[in-house]
Amino acid sequence: xxxxxxxxxxxxxxxxxxxxxxxxxxxxxxxxxxxxxxxxxxxxxxxxxxxxxxxxxxxxxxxxxxxxxxxxxxxxxxxxxxxxxxxxxxxxxxxxxxxxxxxxxxxxxxxxxxxxxxxxxxxxxxxxxxxxxxxxxxxxxxxxxxxxxxxxxxxxxxxxxxxxxxxxxxxxxxxxxxxxxxxxxxxxxxxxxxxxxxxxxxxxxxxxxxxxxxxxxxxxxxxxxxxxxxxxxxxxxxxxxxxxxxxxxxxxxxxxxxxxxxxxxxxxxxxxxxxxxxxxxxxxxxxxxxxxxxxxxxxxxxxxxxxxxxxxxxxxxxxxxxxxxxxxxxxxxxxxxxxxxxxxxxxxxxxxxxxxxxxxxxxxxxxxxxxxxxxxxxxxxxxxxxxxxxxxxxxxxxxxxxxxxxxxxxxxxxxxxxxxxxxxxxxxxx
Numbered sequence: 001x002x003x004x005x006x007x008x009x010x011x012x013x014x015x016x017x018x019x020x021x022x023x024x025x026x027x028x029x030x031x032x033x034x035x036x037x038x039x040x041x042x043x044x045x046x047x048x049x050x051x052x053x054x055x056x057x058x059x060x061x062x063x064x065x066x067x068x069x070x071x072x073x074x075x076x077x078x079x080x081x082x083x084x085x086x087x088x089x090x091x092x093x094x095x096x097x098x099x100x101x102x103x104x105x106x107x108x109x110x111x112x113x114x115x116x117x118x119x120x121x122x123x124x125x126x127x128x129x130x131x132x133x134x135x136x137x138x139x140x141x142x143x144x145x146x147x148x149x150x151x152x153x154x155x156x157x158x159x160x161x162x163x164x165x166x167x168x169x170x171x172x173x174x175x176x177x178x179x180x181x182x183x184x185x186x187x188x189x190x191x192x193x194x195x196x197x198x199x200x201x202x203x204x205x206x207x208x209x210x211x212x213x214x215x216x217x218x219x220x221x222x223x224x225x226x227x228x229x230x231x232x233x234x235x236x237x238x239x240x241x242x243x244x245x246x247x248x249x250x251x252x253x254x255x256x257x258x259x260x261x262x263x264x265x266x267x268x269x270x271x272x273x274x275x276x277x278x279x280x281x282x283x284x285x286x287x288x289x290x291x292x293x294x295x296x297x298x299x300x301x302x303x304x305x306x307x308x309x310x311x312x313x314x315x316x317x318x319x320x321x322x323x324x325x326x327x328x329x330x331x332x333x334x335x336x337x338x339x340x341x342x343x344x345x346x347x348x349x350x351x352x353x354x355x356x357x358x359x360x361x362x363x364x365x366x367x368x369x370x371x372x373x374x375x376x377x378x379x380x381x382x383x384x385x386x387x388x389x390x391x392x393x394x395x396x397x398x399x400x401x402x403x404x405x406x407x408x409x410x411x412x413x414x415x416x417x418x419x420x421x422x423x424x425x426x427x428x429x430x
Contacts, residue, residue, distance in 0.1 A: 003037040003177040007170070008049055013163035013204070014040070017170040017192070020206040023177055038177035040169060041084075043067055053084040059176040062121065063169040064090040066097055087182060088121035089169050092129045106139075106150075106223050113143050123182055127165075128223070139223045142186055151190055151339070152224035153217040156197045161204055168193045183336035191215040211378045219339035230345035231321075231328045234305070234382055235288060237348065237404030239428045241411050241421070242292075242386075248412065249278040253285040255421050259404060261307055261329075263292035272297060279303050290329055299324055305347070310337055318344060329384065333364040338379070350406065351375050353387025354397060358409075373400050391420070394427040 004024035007014050018025045026036055039056060041049065042063040053060060062085040092103045095112045098119075103112050106128075113126040123144035140151045171192035175185035191210035198214065199205035218224050241252055242261040252260055262278050264271055275291060279301050282289035290305040291298040295316050298306045305327035308316055313330070321328055327347040332338045341349050356366045372385055384404035385397050397405055405428060414420035 003179075004034075005038050005040060005170075005173055005177050006034075006036040007040045007042075007173075008045075009042050011042075011163070011166050013166040014170045016204075016206040017167050017196075018174050020208060021171070021174040021178075021192075022208070023174050036177070037179075038173045040173040042166075042169070050084075056084070059086045059173075059182075060084045061087045061089065061169055061173045061176070063165070064088060064094055064098070066094055085121035086176075087123050087125060087172065087186075088116060088119065089125045089127070089172075090116075091127040091165075095126055106141075109141050110143070110148070113141050113148075114145065117143065117145050125186065137223075137225055140186075140190070141223075142183075144182070147183075149219050149221065149340075150223045151186065151217040151219055152343075153190060153194060154227070156194060161197060161200065163204065164193055164197070167196055167204065167206075181334070181336070184334050187217065187219070187335040187339045190217040209374075211374060213342075213378055213380050216342055216378070217339055218343035219336065220343040224343065228343055228345040229322065231347045232325060234327050234329070234347040234403075237288075237382065237384060239421075239425050240384055240386075240404040240406040242406055242408045243412060246274045246277045246281075249289065250281060251418065252411075252421060253281060253287055255418060256425060257421065258285075258287045259290075260287065261290040261292055261406065263307075264294075267294075272301070275303070276301050288327065290327070295321055298326065305329070307331070307350070310340070313340070313344070331386075333367075338375075341381075346381070348382040348384055348404065349379060350384040350386050351402075352385065352406075354385050355388025355393060357388040369396050369400060372397065372402065376400050376402060391423060391427065394424060398428055 002022050002024055004026060005018050006026040015025050038058055039060045041060065043065050092109060095116060096103050099112060099115055103109055109126050109128060113124045116124045123142060126141045128139040136155055138153050138155050142149055168189050172185045172189035175188040180188060194215040195207055195210045196204045199207065237259045239257055240259045241257060242263050243249060244264050249260055249262060262275065264274060275297055278289055288305055290307040291303045292307045293312055295306045299320060303326065306321055307329040309331045329348045329350055330341040330344065330346045331350045332341050333352060338349065351372060353364065353366050354372055376383060382403040384406050385402045386406035389397055389405055389407045390410040410424065411417050411420050
């Protein structure tokens with residue numbers, strides 16, 4: 001049974017968007033006995049609707065409009081917002097009216113969004129107007145008071161489509177109804193709107209789940225006004241063991257492995273020596289060795305490649321890594337993180353965990369082969385599958401067409417690591 005969404009309008013764009021995403025739509029009427037998977041409210045919230053929302057525990061999107069202030073006083077609006085809005089969506093003109101202040105710069109947008117949180121919404125999306133941020137790119141700023149980011153995207157012709165805001169908010173609501181996080185729902189909403197305009201002919205295109213990198217926004221700490229400069233693209237990756245010491249690197253290189261990641265968790269006195277020996281031997285074998293995390297040492301020791309997790313991106317000097325010509329791989333687990341990696345344009349994107357894994361504690365659920373196939377359809381980057389992959393699962397993973405398959409325990413915990421490596425190489429076909 002498909003997920004359901006309740007909306008308080010009769011707009012055709014709402015219904016078309018939600019149905020295209022395979023969602024059941026319950027418009028207008030308040031039904032206390034039927035709990036939808038998500039609710040979208042637009043404009044004025046009636047007392048009856050507010051009473052329903054007070055008893056609703058699912059996600060709610062409030063699409064604020066200037067007409068809201070024309071029909072209800074600000075105090076009542078803020079009181080209503082405090083009860084239910086998981087996401088409050090409005091543009092800078094609407095925010096200026098609501099806050100009685102001017103918003104003339106990106107920094108002012110950030111300040112306004114944080115002030116809007118005091119209205120009671122759990123998070124705020126503030127959409128930049130073309131006169132403020134330019135017409136070549138679109139920009140939205142999101143914050144929940146703890147995490148914040150900008151979504152930037154090259155504009156597509158949209159002047160003749162007045163329903164885009166409705167499509168955007170409905171797509172976000174639909175993604176929430178399907179169980180996506182708020183952050184992921186925002187990415188999917190942006191992708192859906194961009195797809196709707198990019199494929200429009202005489203009218204908007206109401207398609208299914210967006211699966212084209214052309215629709216993926218860039219996620220960053222500041223608004224972007226041009227596409228990021230890409231990192232050097234990686235050579236074919238193939239079997240991609242992740243190991244924690246030089247002895248493993250040496251064994252794997254001798255067996256013919258051409259891509260290895262050295263991930264040493266503990267920083268010890270021997271760390272630099274282990275890295276230096278591994279880098280030198282990989283170059284001798286003309287293999288690609290990615291250094292996990294320790295990007296400064298990688299630069300110092302003239303490594304060829306670095307792999308960074310999401311938390312590493314906050315502190316790493318990406319410009320220095322790019323300037324020295326290193327390859328860069330980035331770990332991702334969801335749409336939010338993929339959009340963040342997209343704003344860096346790395347050499348490859350790692351997708352995981354594909355299966356449940358005990359190699360490290362993961363806050364993310366296993367994505368499975370089907371989601372991996374979706375990423376392969378969506379992204380043009382070389383992809384590396386990682387997480388819970390073993391000999392039995394290797395054929396299904398390799399069949400998705402990903403360029404690399406990363407694994408740890410399938411080799412390091414095997415009874416015969418050398419034989420296991422040879423078998424895995426055979427299954428990869430390279």
